[in-house]
Amino acid sequence: MAQLLDWRFLLLFIAINAVSSKRIKDMIYMPVDGVTACFRRHNGSHQFGCSSPRAGSVGVIQLVDSDSDIKWLQENATAGPYAAVLPFSMFTRDVLIRLRNTNNVNGILLTRNTTIERPSHYSPADTCPNRYSGYKQCDNEKPWNPVGSSLLLEDWPFPIFYLLNDTQLEDIKKCYWTHNAHDLEGQSKRSLCALELKAFMFAAVDSEACIRRSNPRLTFNPSQFCDPLGDRNIHWAVAPITDDLESVILVTAKLDSSSLFNDLSPGAGGAVTGFVTLLATAYYLNTLNATINKTNVVFSLLNGEDFDYIGSSRFVYDLKGGNFNSLGGKTLLFDQISSVIELSQLGRGPLYLHASNYEDNQILTQLQAALSATILKDSVPPASVQSFLKANSNLSATVISNYKEEFIYRYYQGILDDGESIGYKRNDSSTLASHLAKVAINLGNILYQNITSSPPRSTDEIIVEELIAEILTCYLDSAKCDLFRAASAPGVKLPSNTLPLYVGVNRSPVPAVSLTWQLFALLTGEKLPQLNSTVCHDKRLAWMAGINFTGICISSSVNYSMAVSPAFIIEGYDMKSGVYSTWTESVWQYLSVRMFLKPSAAVERLSMIVGCVVASISFVVVWFINSRADILFGTSVLSSVGTSIARDTPRTTYQ
Missing domain, CATH: 3.40.630.10 (Zn peptidases)
Structure with a gap:
């Protein structure tokens, strides 16, 4: 009896541990919270903003604090692609274009130390806001927004996230200094700390293309790829x-x-x-x-x-x-x-x-x-x-x-x-x-x-x-x-x-x-203190808390x-005419950043080879067992015995 109870307690212990244990993905990945993403917008002729592949972008973490770090990514990096972690002082048009031109950067994580004095200027807008849609053209020699960098009007081929959580930034830096920072020349030979950035945008090309793809008359299963701004x-x-x-x-x-x-x-x-x-x-x-x-x-x-x-x-x-x-x-x-x-x-x-x-x-x-x-x-x-x-x-x-x-x-x-x-x-x-x-x-x-x-x-x-x-x-x-x-x-x-x-x-x-x-x-309405909430709603007036927060009716x-924009209500409007705004925003499913330890290329190749070998052996074993099933499991003997029993069993007829 005691032995039976011991087995029951053991099974209960195993069941509890199975339920409470972490999923494998939770043991591999650390979610990075407190991030906000760059996303994609379109007008009648172009697309702007950022997007990742559908499965996300993966990059080895590289802190970029100076011009020398950019040069290293351009000339000496061996374990790419990378995810560049930028301080706000480095988040300029020139730096982003240089990182884009390396073809070795899969994403950017922008950070900001709030204890450090902010930059003297930061405007991602055009030097001439709404340059092509106004009544009076802007003078390029004397622009209204001279510090504008036009980052909003670029199409970036990788996701860009902004991290607001200082604690998580310290976790990323700790992982980088532990696994990535030493022996930069030998990075490709060891496991490295990496980021997975997911910001896939469903729309592409321009507003006209994404709206056409969303048209229910052109497909039996319409999907929404973008929405007009407004x-x-x-x-x-x-x-x-x-x-x-x-x-x-x-x-x-x-x-x-x-x-x-x-x-x-x-x-x-x-x-x-x-x-x-x-x-x-x-x-x-x-x-x-x-x-x-x-x-x-x-x-x-x-x-x-x-x-x-x-x-x-x-x-x-x-x-x-x-x-x-x-x-x-x-x-x-x-x-x-x-x-x-x-x-x-x-x-x-x-x-x-x-x-x-x-x-x-x-x-x-x-x-x-x-x-x-x-x-x-x-x-x-x-x-x-x-x-x-x-x-x-x-x-x-x-x-x-x-x-x-x-x-x-x-x-x-x-x-x-x-x-x-x-x-x-x-x-x-x-x-x-x-x-x-x-x-x-x-x-x-x-x-x-x-x-x-x-x-x-x-x-x-x-x-x-x-x-x-x-x-x-x-x-x-x-x-x-x-x-x-x-x-x-x-x-x-x-x-x-x-x-x-x-x-x-x-x-x-x-x-x-x-x-x-x-x-x-x-601020401008007429206060009607004599009306209660029921009467107020019946008269289609606004019921608000009021200055004393007890409730008051406002007429x-x-x-x-x-x-x-009229562009989206005028039938057959030419999206490239420039008369009205044609801005749309892409639809996305989710935006996320996760950190994990990425194995070296050699380990990845070994894992691939071992996986292929195991799969091949499994196919051979399954084929062998299936082809010899009658010998291994005696299926032919059992079949003949069953046939004999069926033949010798007398038939019973009912009248």
Whole structure:
């Protein structure tokens, strides 16, 4: 009995160990968490970005800290292909092209030591943003973004990942120094630490090709290979649009940003300073309770502007076609727009008014005096006004910015375009907020005078500055902020990180846009405390947490319109015409990085040979056993005995 119990305990022990043991792959690979990947985008003629083979790219880890490391990869490396681990100081166009030209690099892992001072500039955008899609061409001798490297406009033949986890970086370095760093000439003779980078992109060639391949009419089993870039624009009018409306002053700001890496597009200087000022201006003007005459003011946040002006070009397309009815269901026409004022990159320092056709525009003169700004005649920077001037070159258009002939911010469309890059600090944003508040208040006062023909009443301007400081916290520090909580439904959980401002694809709404719409509605909507949540929802109004987080009903006229390029709704549109944006984003399945110990070439060859020998012997053994089965297992004797028994068994018949 005791022996039986011992066997049972032994079997139980074996079963528990079998269940709890690690999988072989988990013992071989170490996943690298906290990474974000470069991905592939297309326009009407090219593909840009990064991709790996379907099975992933494998490369021996090589730390590249200096020019000598690159030369070693070019001339002396023997165990390739390699996965280059780059510090941020080495992440330049020149270095990446040199690594690409070695034909010995299978991937790049970008790292950044946050304790080291950031580079003086990093902009992967073009020196002339939206170079081929604007109304006014950029001067190559005096570009708007002189530090731009155009990394976003290159097609890289290997995956590129950005590592955010410092602990995992130390693990990679430890593995490198243990296995790879010594005896570089003899690397090929031993096992080496390597990375497997998976970032396979399903789309290729250009937007036209990937959309055609996704067309269900051309295949019985259609697959989605790419999606058009686009999301939603946001609009709000100071007063309801009426049939007797004569003109509209349009105030705009871009809502999006971009970068080389997925989910990392903070856009602090490139977008946030402008649209936060617009939100504050709308809030301030709303508190003045303007009663309009024949001129209204419409505020518009335009999305996808970094990709050939997706949002503004679609807005203009709908206005000219009589299809824009996002303001209370009333149709607004392009010809009703008398002037466009855009809030671009803003911050400390002097202000500039890039003005076109302003001779008869008193608003510009008032802005110049109120902001102590400099007027730059016929200056058209890469901004949304390009789309409006392209549709009507005689339209009065003004861009308010902190730059004159080139961008002040040196991290345009980069992952370093964050709060630190514009001098924002969580507990000390008063300086930046006060500069933005000055623009918002003065612009609000001037708009009020022009639509009511009377001076604005005095208000507490400190409230606007405090509001801007709070909004900046939401976009530059953490989305888990009081204003976003107040603008969301009670109990909604918000992420603690900053929200990426990348426009995304049209079938996946961007959270930053939804939260911005909710915040816009909270700041400008009518509060209805007498309604509970049930009645509020029944009336199709917005139920939000409110400032005290207990819940309040908001009636707001803030609304969306589509920010998807007309190129994707016009039947038979020529993708290579250059009239409208044709940007698409590739579909991918998963993005991952794993580290493992890669055996030497000799061991791999030996494993292959042993495997082939074992397989060959197995085939021979199976063939031999199968061909001699009657002898080895006595199948013929058993068969004859069975036949004899069947023959001698008497048959029974029933009548």
